[in-house]
Amino acid sequence: EAGVAQSPRYKIIEKRQSVAFWCNPISGHATLYWYQQILGQGPKLLIQFQNNGVVDDSQLPKDRFSAERLKGVDSTLKIQPAKLEDSAVYLCASSPHPETQYFGPGTRLLVL
């Protein structure tokens, strides 16, 4: 079974630029999550989708972050404009039900 795929794996941008991350969950998994993991901290949930609907986006900084999962499969997370404090690993996870989560390799973002 293929795992959760994410791209790009690494991204370096300057502050105020825009960036987008892509996630392809495990086939058949209805629930998809985006997490932000700052170095030395645990993952922080940004947004949770159930199929193509948003379940929880209470910790998503909506003034600069957006996410979509239009067809209930792939998802994109966008930051516009980026700030220095957005430097982190962005993890996508999927699950067949809202419990066990399977994480992708993450996208490491560095904002200069």
Next chain:
Amino acid sequence: GQQVMQIPQYQHVQEGEDFTTYCNSSTTLSNIQWYKQRPGGHPVFLIQLVKSGEVKKQKRLTFQFGEAKKNSSLHITATQTTDVGTYFCAGRDYKLSFGAGTTVTVRA
């Protein structure tokens, strides 16, 4: 809001020794999950505990959920170099919140 605290933040262990890491929540949890993240890797699901006082074992790892469902522990016996990494607990009340993790290093 819910807070999940883990102690210790760092654990340096001699190979072959045992250690325990603890997870405490500010709210009562419906379940708790444990994940392991190797250096440079991503979190990998280890186990989920649901019942009050539940104890589950995976080889040398023993997981326990407190009677009040507000705390949990992970005990590793006979630590090996393969146990290196950061162990996260994630507690669910109305949402899943991760602790900051316990980073384990092993002295051979």
